[in-house]
Amino acid sequence: MRDMEIWLKDAGATRKLGEELAGILSPGDILILNGELGAGKTTLTQGLAQGLGVITPVTSPTFTLIQEYRGRYPLYHIDLYRLEDPEAMLDLGLEEYFGGEGITVVEWGGRLDPYLPPAFLEIKLEYAPEGRRAIIKARGPAYERVLEELKKIVGPGG
Template sequence: MEVWLKDAGATRKLGEELAAILEPGAILILSGELGAGKTTLTQGLARGLGVTVPVTSPTFTLIQEYQGRYPLYHIDLYRLEDPEAMLDLGLEEYFAGEGITVVEWGERLEVYLPPAFLGITLEYAPGGRRALLVARGPAYERLLEELKKIVGPGG
């Protein structure tokens, strides 16, 4: 699924729309260049989950937890180069948790990615950005079908 994002507000709105249909245990793997909107999308997701504190990039702390309708686990792997070092973070506990897990720079997990997740690639496009959403697993395929009803064709 492709969604056109004209600005940061549209990116946050996509996060809010996702928050409305995500269930506990959902995993979002975000990728894209620096500044492409990964944290902005997460901020919208947090707002949609009812998180009331500011959401910032957890680049230096690696993992931040927020409380909303469901817990939000915001993980940023930008500073980690070695995929095996990521195992020390206990990511599998977050992936099996009762909250919503968002992993920025998730493509760095390579072989350690869970079998089922929603992959979101944010990229620059003329006049804005584009989000490419790919479902891995039946639950995420259903999630994308729900999202299409909300955002319409092409976003």
Template sequence: MEFIVDNVDKTMDIGVQIGKLANSGDIICLIGDLGTGKTHITKGIAKGLGIDEHITSPTFGIVNEYNGRHKLYHFDVYRVNDPDEIEAIGFDEYIFSDAVSIIEWANYIEELIPVEHLSITIDKLPEIGENYRKITVNFNGNKYDYVKEIKI
């Protein structure tokens, strides 16, 4: 599925819809360049999960934890130089738990991502306008069929 958005509110709205539909144990992979909106999607997902805390990207801490309808683990693996680093923090214990796991820069650790996951790629569209983004949502595994309900 593809969505073209022209502002942060629409980006976050897609996240809110995903968060409202997300289930225990979901793994959501975010891919996109710096400044494309990965953290805004995450803020929306958190809001959809009923999390009222201020969401920030855990760039230096690798993972932040939040409590809502489901626990949320928010990973940022941008600064991970070797997949062994992320494994050392118990990555498998996090993503194979009952929490919803969001992984920013998931393409950096592809070999550690389970086959069954939701993937969201965000691309800038400067040829249309400065704030335009193409959000591509793909899922691997039937448990993520709920994304078919997303509308903007």
């Protein structure tokens, strides 16, 4: 597993990270987002959607659980904040979105352990003194490639 850290000075930088990822990720890729409330998970997803050419406003699917958006690739935006039982999450058929024709983003994805697929890109957003810190971990060779591409764009330390 490889990882990197990026400092994000504001919401605009968080959105920009999402936009950059849109140029690197491919259909079937999975992005797991973790972090406290207000850390920027939905903001990052909005940037990803913008980078994919989604024109529909992207909001957190906290109450609907899953939102699908159409862009260059489908974007499946899942929010597990309100679900605490991993077994109940499986009953929703979330695994159908993993490795599908679009890019799947799961906010609060850590709640799916140990049911997560073996390979995905994980981003943990943390509050920092001047903005946010994104800790990005590649789980699996395909995501190590994504991480290397991202490093070329933003630099090794962001």
